[in-house]
Amino acid sequence: MNYENILLSIEDGIAHLRLNRPAKRNAVNNGLLQDIEAALDGMGADATVVVISGEGAHFSAGLDLSEHQVRTPFEVLQHSQWWHRVFHKVQFGGRPVVAALHGAVVGGGLELATSTHVRVAGRSTFYQLPEGQRGIFVGGGASVRVSKIIGPDRMTEMMLTGRRYDAEDGYRLGLSHYLVDDAEVLPEAFRLARQIATNAPLSNWASINAVANIGDMSMANGLYTESMAAALAQSSDEANKRMQDFLNRKKG
Structure with missing residues (x-):
């Protein structure tokens, strides 16, 4: 199946799902969410582990604000719950998911990353929750997943100030499990994926x-x-x- 916003390949039991909106820094829009969900739903038994990465200079810069539209409160609620459903499929879909992170892991990109099980970050990686500066609130699960990793107090400060954590900070706080040079991110992610695939x-x-x-x-x-x-x-x-x-x- 061809997708507009992702690239998907499966080899030796490892599925590689690449966010493919590099001109938009892989910002998350409806089309990208739809493609991620369709890809996860459509994977057969030949895919036992998934690696998620981003094309271009960034993993994902978060919500695509260029496609922002005014919604009623109920529409916002439903849209947020759709994000929850997709990222729930990442976390609880039955396949271990390894994230290969570099560049921006911001907002919705961080929400996607923290729904994965193993996270490998390159030294260019940085993390941020800028929703407070945009006049909005997280809606893709950060208040649960990010908060569990770094703690509610630190996440509150992160949102209030727009603080940016670099790759070393993220590794220390648990936003990534591995920290390597950028050139080693994908090789390390696939090494771990192959290791995980040998488990029962x-x-x-x-x-x-x-x-x-x-x-x-x-x-x-x-x-x-x-x-x-x-x-x-x-x-x-x-x-x-x-x-x-x-x-x-x-x-x-």
């Missing part, structure tokens, strides 16, 4: 779904859910085979 699929699924949901639960409910996820993963045929292979290697 059920283990990957549990890592994606159970951990995030347990974080929203009480201690008692979280521990119960952990036990249920462990029961599913550890009783599978593949888990038994992998454990036997591991034990046999140790004996050898």
Whole structure:
């Protein structure tokens, strides 16, 4: 399938989804969201891990303000919930997603990035939530995802002041998990994707779904859910085979 705003390729089980609006710094508009959602929905079993990157000098500079339109409160609510739905599919769609970040990771671009599971940043990367300066509020999940990573207090300050964090700051705060030279961002992202693809699929699924949901639960409910996820993963045929292979290697 051809897309207007992204490029998609799948090779050896790794899907590469590239935001392809470089003239707009990969700013997020309706068309880009539609293409991301369609690509995620259309991926078959041949795609086990996804790498998301941005074409050109930036990952994504956020909401495309050039396409701003006046909406009623209900229309804004529905539009925000659409962003939530798409980024929920990134986070909970069943496939591990690795983000390859460089340049601007701003506003909606940061909301997309923080819906992924593993984030590799180049040294040109910078992070910002400029919505306060635009007279708007985040609507793509930042108040949940970014806030969980850096804390509500720091996110509030970030929005009030328009503060920009550089790549080192982002790595220190957890906005990225890896920090490498820009030329190494994609190679490192694909190295990690290939490594993740060797995991048992059920283990990957549990890592994606159970951990995030347990974080929203009480201690008692979280521990119960952990036990249920462990029961599913550890009783599978593949888990038994992998454990036997591991034990046999140790004996050898």
